[in-house]
Amino acid sequence: MINETYRTMLGKKSVIRELSELATRMAAEADPRHPLEILDYSLGNPSVPVPPQVNERAVWHLTQGEPAKVHGYSPTLGIPEVKEKLAASLARRFGIPYTAADIFPTSGAAGALAHAFRLVTQPGDEILTFAPYFPEYGPYILPTGCTLTVVPADTKAFQIDFEALEAALNPRVQAVLINTPNNPSGAVYSEETLQTLAALLERREREFGHDIWLISDEPYREIVFDGKTQPYPAAYWPRTLTCYSFSKSLSMPGDRIGYVAVNPECGCSAELVAMCGQISRGIGHNCPTALMQLVAADCCDLTSDLSVYETNMNLLYDCLTGLGLEVVRPGGTFYMMPRAPEADANAFSRKALRHRLVLVPCDTFALPGYFRIAYCTDTEKVKRSLAAFRELMREEYGVQ
Numbered sequence: 001m002i003n004e005t006y007r008t009m010l011g012k013k014s015v016i017r018e019l020s021e022l023a024t025r026m027a028a029e030a031d032p033r034h035p036l037e038i039l040d041y042s043l044g045n046p047s048v049p050v051p052p053q054v055n056e057r058a059v060w061h062l063t064q065g066e067p068a069k070v071h072g073y074s075p076t077l078g079i080p081e082v083k084e085k086l087a088a089s090l091a092r093r094f095g096i097p098y099t100a101a102d103i104f105p106t107s108g109a110a111g112a113l114a115h116a117f118r119l120v121t122q123p124g125d126e127i128l129t130f131a132p133y134f135p136e137y138g139p140y141i142l143p144t145g146c147t148l149t150v151v152p153a154d155t156k157a158f159q160i161d162f163e164a165l166e167a168a169l170n171p172r173v174q175a176v177l178i179n180t181p182n183n184p185s186g187a188v189y190s191e192e193t194l195q196t197l198a199a200l201l202e203r204r205e206r207e208f209g210h211d212i213w214l215i216s217d218e219p220y221r222e223i224v225f226d227g228k229t230q231p232y233p234a235a236y237w238p239r240t241l242t243c244y245s246f247s248k249s250l251s252m253p254g255d256r257i258g259y260v261a262v263n264p265e266c267g268c269s270a271e272l273v274a275m276c277g278q279i280s281r282g283i284g285h286n287c288p289t290a291l292m293q294l295v296a297a298d299c300c301d302l303t304s305d306l307s308v309y310e311t312n313m314n315l316l317y318d319c320l321t322g323l324g325l326e327v328v329r330p331g332g333t334f335y336m337m338p339r340a341p342e343a344d345a346n347a348f349s350r351k352a353l354r355h356r357l358v359l360v361p362c363d364t365f366a367l368p369g370y371f372r373i374a375y376c377t378d379t380e381k382v383k384r385s386l387a388a389f390r391e392l393m394r395e396e397y398g399v400q
């Protein structure tokens with residue numbers, strides 16, 4: 001019999017993908033004598049190129065590397081020298097004594113999260129996360145048999161509403177899932193937020209008599225503005241599973257490469273990484289490509305030129321706040337999440353389309369009334385879009 005769970009999911013397609021497809025259709029259907037520029041802010045697909053070393057190292061491995069290593073099956077737990085390089089880089093940067101035994105290479109952050117959830121939960125357990133959150137967490141968690149509970153947002157700063165978290169933490173919670181820098185708000189959790197979170201987890205562990213794991217989803221770790229850096233969550237909590245991806249920092253989401261790093265201070269890291277190999281068998285993950293493991297390890301201390309995202313953010317932030325919109329200034333990523341000028345962000349998004357702007361309503365991010373702008377696009381296009389934002393606010397909302 002055809003599986004009903006997945007069949008039901010067909011009716012709940014990603015709003016982001018649907019809007020992006022609509023934007024492509026609008027451009028294709030325009031009169032070719034008057035091409036229509038669609039100002040598509042829907043998808044989080046990096047717009048800056050990979051650093052040249054990514055392609056150089058890929059070519060090197062393909063032409064000079066050992067064919068059995070580049071094209072053969074990777075060892076179940078990942079290529080040892082890759083794991084060593086990734087661990088050394090993390091240890092150097094964040095002062096945690098990671099070794100190869102703490103690292104499990106995965107297909108992007110999605111692959112990393114798939115392993116992390118299964119490592120520390122059983123079906124029926126609860127995983128907590130915070131609004132607003134990346135809507136794919138729903139389908140990621142569904143097949144684990146766990147429930148995803150969403151803690152209401154701190155809409156002032158998009159840090160954590162600790163009162164709401166206190167109320168939500170109950171003995172069924174085995175893991176707390178954070179994402180900083182955050183998609184969709186662009187917020188960067190402060191040191192104070194991470195310290196307060198750790199203190200609360202410690203208290204609740206004692207009370208509940210079991211471990212509470214922190215699953216830290218960090219694909220935007222390197223995209224932080226104003227010369228700052230993201231405080232490293234695992235440095236605040238020993239039972240942290242760090243889920244990383246090179247999709248955004250090296251602009252290579254199609255290459256599907258990332259990792260789980262288990263904080264060695266948890267005391268059972270080697271066992272957890274070994275268990276990842278078993279989870280992998282069960283979900284058909286079976287290692288990212290050997291080539292991409294090798295390339296990522298060679299380039300793990302590099303990033304693409306990420307400065308364009310900060311330039312774009314400043315242009316949009318100044319324009320939108322100047323138009324009277326309420327926006328928490330993003331500390332990083334390539335997203336921002338203003339409050340819509342009317343209660344229904346879906347209605348706002350439809351009005352924006354009349355002005356060629358593709359903006360994603362945040363209902364599926366668990367924050368109705370807000371919309372997301374993914375500004376991973378060319379700066380000239382961002383500049384051209386500012387007139388469209390002004391026109392939208394003037395013609396639809398009477399803002400002069």
Ligand SMILES: Cc1ncc(COP(=O)(O)O)c(C=O)c1O
Nearest residue numbers: 044108109110134179183245247
């Ligand atoms: C918050 C968040 N987590 C996870 C992912 C998945 O990352 P990847 O494509 O590297 O699997 C994304 C992708 O956009 C994301 O924004």
